[in-house]
Amino acid sequence: MEKLRYERPVINKIKAGVPDKFGMSTRINTITEIEGIPVKDIIKGYGSPVFVLSESKIRDTYHEAYRAFSTRYPKIQFSWSYKTNYLDAVCKIYHSEGSWAEVVSGFEYDKAIANDVDGGKILFNGPDKSDADLIKAIENKSFIHIDHFDELYSIIRISGNLKLKAKVAIRVNMDTGIYPQWDRFGFNYENGEAWNALNRIMLSNNLELVGLHTHIGTYILSANAYGIAASKLSELAVRVHRKFNHHIKYIDMGGGFASKNTLKGAYLPGKDTCPSFDDYAESITSAIINSEIQPDHLPTLFLETGRAMIDDAAYILGTVLANKRLTSARRSTIVDIGINCHWSLMIIGH
Ligand SMILES: Cc1ncc(COP(=O)(O)O)c(C=O)c1O
The missing domain is CATH 3.20.20.10 (Alanine racemase)
Structure with a gap:
């Protein structure tokens, strides 16, 4: 098994899932594979960022x-x-x-x-x-x-x-x-x-x-x-x-x-x-x-x-380029994905 990379610890305020006045939190769960194909392999083969449709x-x-x-x-x-x-x-x-x-x-x-x-x-x-x-x-x-x-x-x-x-x-x-x-x-x-x-x-x-x-x-x-x-x-x-x-x-x-x-x-x-x-x-x-x-x-x-x-059939995969701390102390992540992406596309078929 591949050795897990060290990640620096972060403190997260616990939200029990109850919406606040701005609605639900916009946290996105990460996925590591799509239909059994590891995300890493897809990015290796098709570049980053990449749209994937199942x-x-x-x-x-x-x-x-x-x-x-x-x-x-x-x-x-x-x-x-x-x-x-x-x-x-x-x-x-x-x-x-x-x-x-x-x-x-x-x-x-x-x-x-x-x-x-x-x-x-x-x-x-x-x-x-x-x-x-x-x-x-x-x-x-x-x-x-x-x-x-x-x-x-x-x-x-x-x-x-x-x-x-x-x-x-x-x-x-x-x-x-x-x-x-x-x-x-x-x-x-x-x-x-x-x-x-x-x-x-x-x-x-x-x-x-x-x-x-x-x-x-x-x-x-x-x-x-x-x-x-x-x-x-x-x-x-x-x-x-x-x-x-x-x-x-x-x-x-x-x-x-x-x-x-x-x-x-x-x-x-x-x-x-x-x-x-x-x-x-x-x-x-x-x-x-x-x-x-x-x-x-x-x-x-x-x-x-x-x-x-x-x-539900569409994904966009990308790469984290850097992490930053904003003046408000909020953590910010720079990624290579945007809604204007027009790069590669992969269709997973059978
Ligand atoms: C005439 C017409 N039919 C179908 C659609 C598809 O709509 P939706 O993606 O909301 O199902 C649209 C979208 O604007 C439309 O204008």
Whole structure:
């Protein structure tokens, strides 16, 4: 066994784990290995600092999320949120599990195509789609999630010129009891904007309304908020059917589930305070199946879960460069890690 290095003694004030007025202490437990591979070996092979992602943890979390939803609802489709992590190796793990791609820019759209995702399995979100992006998406039969009226009119113009029917959904923002409300993106539910957009789509010859989308925020600690959002989207689907005899093919609940990490200043550990996939799934699926949507026309439930799917699988390893004592007598450590790190990457797979 390797001889342990001498470490000078330090005096630590005992904290029994009770949060003080600043929340839980931000002490981070050190780890010496990841999935059986010693941290030292990883650093020796890949340098320091280095990001490490665990493929098996990614797959396990995906399976857990899929189980929670698919046992409660018959038609589930996850779509990997490229912006959350668009490393090709990471995206390909999700695609190999059956995830489609959710993209928010021409850059991400091209990345999904380069990762062999069929155009018909791409959800195109975001408020900034160029004409060239829209042409590509219409030709590839991707699902375009319209953000605002100017985009709606551009799609009507472009699909008319192309003489092709664009497959579209609208992004809807709404009051779900989460404040401040995320109303920057999409059409508002309460003021009638979303209903107005849906009527315009239904009256256009060039557009096929396929879905309804929302993304209510991120690290949302209330599963109930998702139930409210799913009820509102279901209600829109019912209204579209009543007025136009048209069935919505999917409801997309976006992302925003809280991951299990503890945010700085939080009073209790994330794993104790954050809802589980089961909690979110219960709330969303109850709202849809208890709505007035006809059972033989249940829409597919799309999920664009990002952080809750990958946070636990990622590590950053680094090296202590020096120790210092600050004028306040606090101990300070200089490390080679920062949130701006763009160095090496290792993916531990099987
Ligand atoms: C439209 C959309 N979908 C999905 C996500 C992923 O969200 P999260 O990582 O919170 O699950 C985001 C993140 O901002 C988003 O804007």
